[in-house]
Amino acid sequence: MPDHPLERLYDDHASALFAFAVNLTRSESEARDVLQEVFLKLARRGALPSGLREERGYLLRMVHHAVVDALRRRDVRSRAEDEVRADLPVFAPTPNPDEQAFRTQLSAALGELPPDQRAVVHLKLWEGLTFERIAETLDIPPNTAASRYRYGLDKLRDRLRPLYEELQ
Template structure:
């Protein structure tokens, strides 16, 4: 498990955490920020905090949930700073999913990516954590600093919107 807030983690601990959790942390950051470079920056910051012992993991019940919460907070901080600076440079949306060699699957992947982009940020975050990270509503609530019922509601509303947005794709099939 994670070290105390007073001393940093060893290189071996950081390597283990990276090996076990970096993909999930990256996907979560990407769901929030939609910018690969920004996600890499916040992951670097998170691992630096862990290395320096600036993370407070004493109350973390689940290591991955704690790390996803660190990513969540770093992403929110970054978005707030960007809003204050009014830095709204247009960027191509980052891809949450890998490309598929099958043209039909690739078309669906692109439509799903577009549909996720249309969800409000709060709903998109919960949907990605629930479906792709397989987190429980209690874990999502801890990661996002919201009540479990709010997490469940955001998930339900997000799924309803995704169904509506993807209905034409289903009808084509």
């Protein structure tokens, strides 16, 4: 049992927050910086706000804000690194070659999506949030969340369909 509430939050949510951060930043070091910033803010506040409906959604929102700041700083630094980062594998490696090929192509296809669409697709597919919850997390209208998801998913389908049918 974790002794401190912060430790409990880490054990429960850090993996999901890391996946969201690494998918948006495409950089493990930046994802670490983002998570560090989030947990530092939580430590300074002492506790999560009272009356919180869902911890995960609140923490994902904090991560998104930190990622937006990090991407803004990166835009100032250099844009050339983004092209390299698009190929960063964000999925776990697997010994199955077919599965590995699918994951590699999916990772690349996600990297080609605009960050706004990628955030919505991630929250919908890997966090299972509704468009309403996604809208609250990302500070956008629900309809915008839905349209971004459809655009993003169509791009992923176009990119992955040939390999997917070949693997079937």
